[in-house]
Amino acid sequence: MSSRTRHGATDPARRPLLPLLTGQTGGRAAMTCRYRCGNACFHEAPNRSGNPYFGDVAAAALSRRTLLRAGAVLALTGGATGLASTRAGATPPPHTAGPAAVGLRFEPLTQQTGDHVTVPPGYLHDVLIRWGDPLFSDAPVFDPERQSAEAQERQFGYNNDFVGLLPLGRGDHVMVVNHEYTNEEIMFPGYDPDNPTRQQVETAWAAHGLTVVAVSGRRRGRRSGALDVVVDHDLNRRLPLSAEFELTGPVAGSHYVRTSADPEGRTVLGTVNNCAGGLTPWGTWLTGEENFHQYFANADAIRDPLERERLDRYGAESAETERKWERFDERWDLAQEPNEINRFGWIVEVDPYDPTSTPKKRTAMGRFKHEGATVRLAADGRAVAYMGDDERFEYLYKFVSAEAYRPDDDEHNATLLEHGTLYVARFTGDSPAGEIDGTGALPSDGAFDGTGEWIPLVSGTTSHVPGMTPEEVLCFTRQAGDAVGATAMDRPEDVEPSPRTGHVYAALTNNTDRTAEQADEVNPRAENRFGHVLELVEDSDDAAAATFSWRLFLVCGDPEDPGTYFAGYDKDQVSAISCPDNLAFDDHGNLWISTDGQPDSLGANDALYGVAVDGRRRGEVRQFLAVPTGAETCGPVITDERVLVAVQHPGEVDGANYENQASHWPDGGSSVPRPSIVVAYRADGKRTGHA
Template identity: 55%
Template sequence: MPESAPRRRLLPLFTDLGGGRSPKTCQYRCGNACFHPAPNKSDNPYFGDIFRTVLSRRTALQGAAVTAGAGALGLSSVAPAVANDRNHPSPRPTFKAVQPNTDDAVTVPENYDHHVIIRWGEPVLPGAPEFDFENQTGEAQAQQFGYNCDYVAFHQLDDDHGLLWVNHEYTNEELMFAGYTDGSEAEPEQIRVAIAAHGGSIVELERRNGTGQWCLAGGERPFNRRITGNTPFRIAGPAAGHELLRTEADPDGTEVLGMLNNCAGGYTPWGTVLSGEENCDQYFVGGDRAPEDQREALARYSIAVEGETYVGRRFDRVEERFDLARHPHEANRFYWVVEIDPLDPEAQPVKRTMLGRFKHEGATTALTEDGRVAVYMGDDERFEYIYKFVSAKKYVEGSRKHNMSLLDTGTLYVGRLTGNSPEEEIDGTGALPSDGEFDGTGEWVPLTSDSESFVEGFTVEEVLIHTRMAADAVGATKMDRPEDFEPSPVTGKVYCCLTNNDAREPGQADEPNPRGPNKFGHVLELVEGGDDAGSESFSWSVPIVCGDPEDENTYFAGYDKSKVMPIAAPDNVTFDRDGNLWVSTDGQPGALGVNDGLHVVPVEGRFRGELRTFATVPVEAECCGPLISEDNKTVFIAPQHPGENGTVEEPTSTWPDGGFVRPSVVCIWHTQGRDVGRT
């Protein structure tokens, strides 16, 4: 589009609920969490209260300081220009940016194509029945591809074959069953379908004609697997067997059925998938009738313990373990990071208690200088914390048996961040302080090792089971919904998405969370001390303060904002092999009035901050995934909950095939065989 094209104001499509999410996302994904007070009731000071110190400023980012602004402006409909720079040390994206839109489709740049790899209900296991929308059963669904797709991982077996892992985070029953109202009135078989539609899938793929296109493999697919809400998981690590994990069905506290609400994850150096359970509170009822001495901990994990409770899916109607009045410890068996071996279909998946219990978003790994494994994790709720685990033992290349035990011993940390600007310069508007950037230092505060608790009044097991409460006790920094983490494969810097926080008041703003309220979110960049993932100290900065670049209170690492595109609610992140950061979003419809999508931004060099949109997803969908293949030829995304404000009878999206909507996984590739991101 020419530079002279008029700019237009794009009005929101949906009611703005929960920091930009649609009403049904709020209901089905997190049980309307934003309509209730944040569960963090600790008196931890906000960062600006006592932790801010004035330190010598680090090198300021080039560019003019952002000044305060109020209200969202119209989105730019002009694609940012791409300047030529033959001296740039590493390739940067040069594709023609996709424009903001409200189309019911996956939209990709010129010279790119895309393919729907697999849809909800397609057969996964041998002998699985074909999908029958009107006569779905729990038994059939347990053999078919599950519902909403989130995190994806890809293990390449050879040049032309690979294994795709996909999380199935949650279900939208109103789009799955005609005439559905709520869980209290649902048919029992519909509830069984919903339980089976959670979890994850492993499917074998094959490359099409040597391109970046991947499709379901034909013939026998021995690696294919379904994990559901009823798959037996082994509980491992120091908390396994603790009384708080024991139930009538599992008196040893060592095995639990299913994984629920798995959001982002990570892939280990030894070839296993890590997947984080997140908003598990919405599956339980009876918190108001749980034992009195357990209600405080339940409430800290967003489980209603008094007053009106969310009806939810009512899994308790077919499995009484979801009734906390009868089985109060069952909730403690969720909110973990799970580990799954895609190369062994018979291997029992594991819940790793050493990684702590909270609303996990992301579990990405890096190796320390001495060969141990670090795992970065966010707790996705308003005013929650960032975490890191460092293993006690070292990674041994080629020794899977040894490596499969690495996540059971080590130290769990929580982040505490300190800024270097005077308190009066952080006013909650997003205006940069006088040194030109939001930045400072931080420390990883140890919570517990596998043998010793570092939090007074907590045992090792209590720290791991009630991690949020332990983090409260050590004064961790309250963040704006920390979601996915990802270390750069080029620099080792670590990036974290802070999606948004409408509940942060202006007086609660601090340098790592510089806006109050924070409707659009921001991106945090961490540099570990000595560039070592095992360090207990780090420096940090906020390179991107999201929103419409026409807003004064946005920031793109000092880059010329006339050459960047809007972004809101950053969620999941990945990198290409050149070190460019790819950011998917969850909440642009409510925040900016356009579909969610996948954005790309260099984070090094003269083009640091030049953010542009690579793809957009259908109406009311969130752009999940994302993942770039190792050869840089394929982008995988997972459009989740398309059309979720509709019903079977009155759909708001019919993606991808027309008729009823089906969450799916998509691959995108350059039609001329070039690396993704190129023109």
């Protein structure tokens, strides 16, 4: 009996979770830069490949033009997954009269600055679970003055990021959550960053990782949309840095991942800096290991030039690290364990329905600073995963499995991400280079758009990169992307295919290091503080296609800035938005965007927005929610019943520490700030975003 059926997750046909489609930047505080990514933006960008920007490539090199044309009207056609397009100035004036798109019919917020969560009039919100809340009844009550690893491993972890809900039936779900990183100065009383204690370090190890926890919407007397945590549920578990993870795929067992503690190179303790993620059609959870480089010390001890080049390409720390973990476990010291770093930077697959299962690190999907991975199915049923490498001037990737998804075959589907082809994207614009001047001004054809190709890097045991073995391509994927001339992007973060159309949307968060000379049509602004959202359509509406068309859907920032663009919609009628990060779709095909970095760029807290992607309201951005002081909006889940967000790092403000907190959310008074999951819903019990 499958684990899905055993735990009552689905009906006997095991309905897939996703439709089976065929066919220091921004407003970040210095503290954020230190603890999240090891001050990556204060160092030279690791990509020094000198790849040509596509503005240097003749537009005639790829002359195909399909679907995403200048002035195109994108509209659903007769229930098909494709979109119709028209040409040459056919975009009608935006229709601003009447109601917003279905699913977005709420009173949009103005910019918020308070130390609280704000939702539109007529909506309520609850804190579902906070850092330190128990998953099990034997967990101690959270006491910030008396933290320990033993307690934390039975409690909800820190800095929640991705959130996913999988069905358990009758209104219940299993919720999956990443815990990206820790803010030790805010977490621990009397914290000395130069001399952390063992107890503090071990507690931080336990606060990283993953949480699986059951939630219920069935409690009597509760309002529609509200949820409750089910303490002691059979599926509840924490996966901290002490948990075992299995390496699978071509790199597993290779000499690049063997260590003194694991001479076979197949078992890794823990997962770290997990950012976004995705849910698969076969009912598993994918989570991405992102800024893993910052946890490893003493790259300067590596003398071999090739090994040092590989470490530098991922930004490994030259000397000691911010957290000083290497003082307490030599696996974080490259001088002692030079291969341990190669065991991080992967996509991890977890079966939330089987609490005895071992999570898998899928090496066939490449190693880089994964924001996450989202999956849809190709026309022939193969799984296609889209991934972004979240750093300045890095690349977009796609993985296509070697075998096809089989309904009702959990054992087979559990192996789909072990073998396949990994691709990297190269973009070409269709405008003269002189029209892309770094200001964000639209070219003469009225759109930033063009064509592109997915360049194969490795297929199973065959490398497509001269001079690199398959294991090297997958373990040192950034160098492989360099070698084939991939397009350097403005921090590719979440990448989400629309469940309704199959169009793929990518959040390009920002890149203040890009110069006017480096501007190209897919990254058209110099010193890009505000970011943009890319829309990509695979040729033949097939996710496995090797070519695509693209256009920029949003060029973010203050609508009054002439260098912004909202899919052609009237900029007087949209909410200001900056630094797009996580993406999600609602039940009506609207795109929802959470932000990371708005306080500096727009003078407001980070927030959650909905935007229509088709019809006459296409490009109308509407703000739904704002988070507290110093916090980031992460992991949105949008359904007709409720909206969930992960409120990450509240109070992460320069100068804050345990004794001098900048936020007291969510408990108020003089309490410590606690990263939490928030659920918002209609007070009248009606559907989200409906009239």
